[in-house]
Amino acid sequence: MRKRSAEDLLKVLRSWVGYGRSNGKQKIIIDIYNKDDPTHLPRGYKVQYGDSYCDTTVSAAAIKAAMKDLIGKECGVDEHVKIFKKMGIWQEDGTIVPKAGYPIVYSWRKAVQPNDAYSDHIGVIESVKNGTIVAIEGNLGGEVKRRSIPVGWGYIRGYAIPKYESDAGQSSGESNNGGKTESGSTKLSKKSKWIGVVTVNSVLNVRKWAGIEYDKLVSKPELKNNDPVHVCDTIYDSNDEPWYYIYLDKADYGFSSNIYGFVKAEYIRKQ
Structure with missing residues (x-):
């Protein structure tokens, strides 16, 4: 049987980049979440199309990649951190150099490390290169987008480190495709556009x-x-x-x- 890797999760997330409220495609992500075991939704809550859906995106990607058991399922970020802790995969240190496939959690309530404030937002690391993290996140400006931040950024709450069955695409913290800023480069471009x-x-x-x-x-x-x-x-x-x-x-x-x-x-x- 094929071993599940970080790359499997990232392939799903990359296919959703651009899905958002402007084109209505966030509904596809939310439907995947709600239709997965609908009688046992976390905390009994069915996600609405107008809700924030950053954690719904991470959970739906895990569902589609058949690795819900490795990442868990939630629509509330702070509740998901509790799941990460129960699973024994939570890393409280926001200053570490993460690897591709790590869920990254943010708190906007504190701007320095260590950051142990309430968890507000979540995404998944796509790459780490030259001190820059690229993450894919749902509900970023209303759609699934990439965010570029420095390693150890003050708003990082922590990371989950799923127990992937294969290290494919994860060994160096860089995905096979590399991360992209809005310009499409693997890091911030220094050429004038x-x-x-x-x-x-x-x-x-x-x-x-x-x-x-x-x-x-x-x-x-x-x-x-x-x-x-x-x-x-x-x-x-x-x-x-x-x-x-x-x-x-x-x-x-x-x-x-x-x-x-x-x-x-x-x-x-x-x-």
Whole structure:
């Protein structure tokens, strides 16, 4: 009999990327969850189409990949963590370097490690490369998407480490296909996709990572209205809001080399 691996779970999740409320396809995921042993739904609750469905996505993928016994089934993240603990697969340390196939749990109520606050959101690790984690998550901005974050990010609550029967696609923490940011690369691209200008009345901070909780770049902490930027990639912060990974061209600013950083997408207009 074929051994079940992390890659089996990830294949299901990749096939759902883009499923969401805008196209109604989140209903497919929710139906898989509800139709699996419908008389014994966790806590007796049938998930509604308008509900948040991040954990429903993880559970439905486990159901479809025939590994519910390895991951468990829940629609509430904090309740699922209790299941992970009972199964003996919960890792409380959010600073570890995870592997592909690990469910990742977030708490938005605390921004530093160790983070033991209430569990708010969940996804599954697709890859880890050069200190960047890529996870596939349901209900991220209303659909199934990929999120890129640094290893040890303060909002990570912890991980589940399922007892997969095969290490296929898991040994190095990287999936066979690699993770993707919105640009489609396996990591944040450093190549300019388009040029934009800053649209603020005061100043715009350039930060070390996507999110206002991260430090400003000391080398170029602020931008002004109409300053040019090269947009390389897009990622989402802890509130599911888009940020651009940009560089400031040395020719425009008189630097000795290009400077890279993150700015909130809403303050950049394509030129």
